[in-house]
Amino acid sequence: MTDINEPTPTATPKRADARRNEQTLLDAAAALFVTSGVEVPVRDIAAKAGVGTGTIYRHFPTRADLIIAVYRHQVEGCAEAGPALLSSSASPYAALRQWTGLFVDFLTTKHGLAAVLRTDNDEFKALHAYFLGRLVPVCTALLSAAVEAGEVRSDIEAQELMRGVGSLCIGASDPHYNARRMVDLLINGLRHG
């Protein structure tokens, strides 16, 4: 910071051990999120990662930061799949349906993630913003194409649709409930009216 030869003028590059730690933390958190939900105690994550709790706070000041980091790769993958599907599918509606399926697959394998996305708890505001900010534009493109192709009604917005899909994925672990079927119904419902 005070060195005139500073290699990266803006950000100091992370030390190797810090980077290693960060990955360890992400792995531990991901594992615990699956088994205990994203509200698992910080100490449990620290213990699983073999670090102190302070280390978590250094790398991820808020829980939302940690959750975002854990799922960033998959969210990115989902976002990138949108345009790809649009160009490879038989119709925009088919692409929309397939893309929605990917999103459902992602959410339903993350115990508790869907629930937290729908919470209006301040703690998760940033998480919320990240998810929608990254995925709404993708969904909008798919939806618009389907509308323009005359396949679906035009009065639904992508953001709302995504929230609906997200909501339907809450509690997907219940054996008496099948989120995918419900989402299929929802997407099917886009066709009339």
Added chain:
Amino acid sequence: MTDINEPTPTATPKRADARRNEQTLLDAAAALFVTSGVEVPVRDIAAKAGVGTGTIYRHFPTRADLIIAVYRHQVEGCAEAGPALLSSSASPYAALRQWTGLFVDFLTTKHGLAAVLRTDNDEFKALHAYFLGRLVPVCTALLSAAVEAGEVRSDIEAQELMRGVGSLCIGASDPHYNARRMVDLLINGLRHG
């Protein structure tokens, strides 16, 4: 016992003050459920009602008992509306759609109730059971009638549908989200095989 006008011959009627207190409690709880969700601390409810915490435990041994009591009237009303709509509506499907609308109206005006219904927290098991036990049969009747009339697909069960509807009502207070529209989509999606 011999008096034809005897209101409650067997059970001792509740003392007037106790009944008053119970109502005060229900009102306080209902108000706090709206502003702070159904997980609001017991002490807050007691404070708002102007009673001691023990009084709450006397009337409602578990939190689920309290929540059920708060919403009982409306759940009963919703349950009773099912058969009525079936006989008064133009078609079973129309009745189903209207009934679903009532359910959505109920849920979306109870901040946090839909969320708690989807929680798998043990604390709410009884609540869960009460809601489903009371409403699933009603929904089943409506759905079956619509299936028999050939209006909707036959592979969806009432319980699943209700959970879907319930899920879509989570976070309905968000201005960017309209639970009713999403539920309409879902019900719409029931048509077609």
Added chain:
Amino acid sequence: MTDINEPTPTATPKRADARRNEQTLLDAAAALFVTSGVEVPVRDIAAKAGVGTGTIYRHFPTRADLIIAVYRHQVEGCAEAGPALLSSSASPYAALRQWTGLFVDFLTTKHGLAAVLRTDNDEFKALHAYFLGRLVPVCTALLSAAVEAGEVRSDIEAQELMRGVGSLCIGASDPHYNARRMVDLLINGLRHG
């Protein structure tokens, strides 16, 4: 007590229902003391007796009063057995040993009573006083006779001995412990000086 004339000229005689209630209470308390110890919640006793808690407090202002009342008959019986044994036994020491046996029988069949007798909790002061006041003189007579007969050492006081016996009866329900054997040891130890 059996006097045909007014038994208590000053106090208003108890109403029949009050007397009946009192007995019901004693029975209920006795039963619960056996199964749950003498510290069982007041409400449990009231419930078992089918009365309100207030009724208990009216009849027995403190818990000690209730305990004393419950055991009065047996304590009296034990007290009266002392002189009887002294005159019927082969020797004062034999009488002392037998009498101690009666006391042990009494205590060990009252789950928790021995413990509460040894507590220095203020709540039980009166209980304490009653037991000792009634039984110490009896024990003193037995012990003195044995001392005078040259059968046991003379430096032990009845009160102390009774407390020792009482202590040894604590936890008598434990299968690895036999209060009677320990008390035998203690009494045996009185010989020699």
Added chain:
Amino acid sequence: MTDINEPTPTATPKRADARRNEQTLLDAAAALFVTSGVEVPVRDIAAKAGVGTGTIYRHFPTRADLIIAVYRHQVEGCAEAGPALLSSSASPYAALRQWTGLFVDFLTTKHGLAAVLRTDNDEFKALHAYFLGRLVPVCTALLSAAVEAGEVRSDIEAQELMRGVGSLCIGASDPHYNARRMVDLLINGLRHG
């Protein structure tokens, strides 16, 4: 790590402040156990030690852990005294008597400890187990030696004897009661039969 003076190479040594705190806690607990018994509220101990309640739970997850830690030194001392007395005393019986005296000294200076040892409260199971596990073997050795020397009767087991001794130490603070004298009686009583 490469320092030849490294004190504990494998286990991370406790931080100095933690160790200090632990001692402070033990001291505070010991003091309060004396004045208020071992069931004194956790918050009181924390307050006396000048720490938060969480600190107590960190160091001693259960109350039994805390009690054991408080008395560990003295229990160990008592346990170690057994064999020593056996080899230095004039006779096994004399050793037994002396050892019992040590045990009594220990218990009678710990207000409420004897009582809790006799409680069948689950909370104290571990405490119980620790005491008996550590001291019964010692007592067994002493008792067996005395039996083999023909000094005492052979039908009493160490565990039972220890419980008896423990029981006699309950309420030792009462000026009208002398636990030591009662225990002497008990040990004396071992000689016949």
Added chain:
DNA sequence: GATGAATGAGGCTTCATTCAT
């Protein structure tokens, strides 16, 4: 940078006791 010890607010629940009905 990393650690993990300490903090202490915050929630739940039980019961002895009082007192309006």
Added chain:
DNA sequence: AATGAATGAAGCCTCATTCAT
């Protein structure tokens, strides 16, 4: 007299977060 509703003090325990080492 009897009732039992209401009170509210007490205790327990968990965890997010800070900060000395």
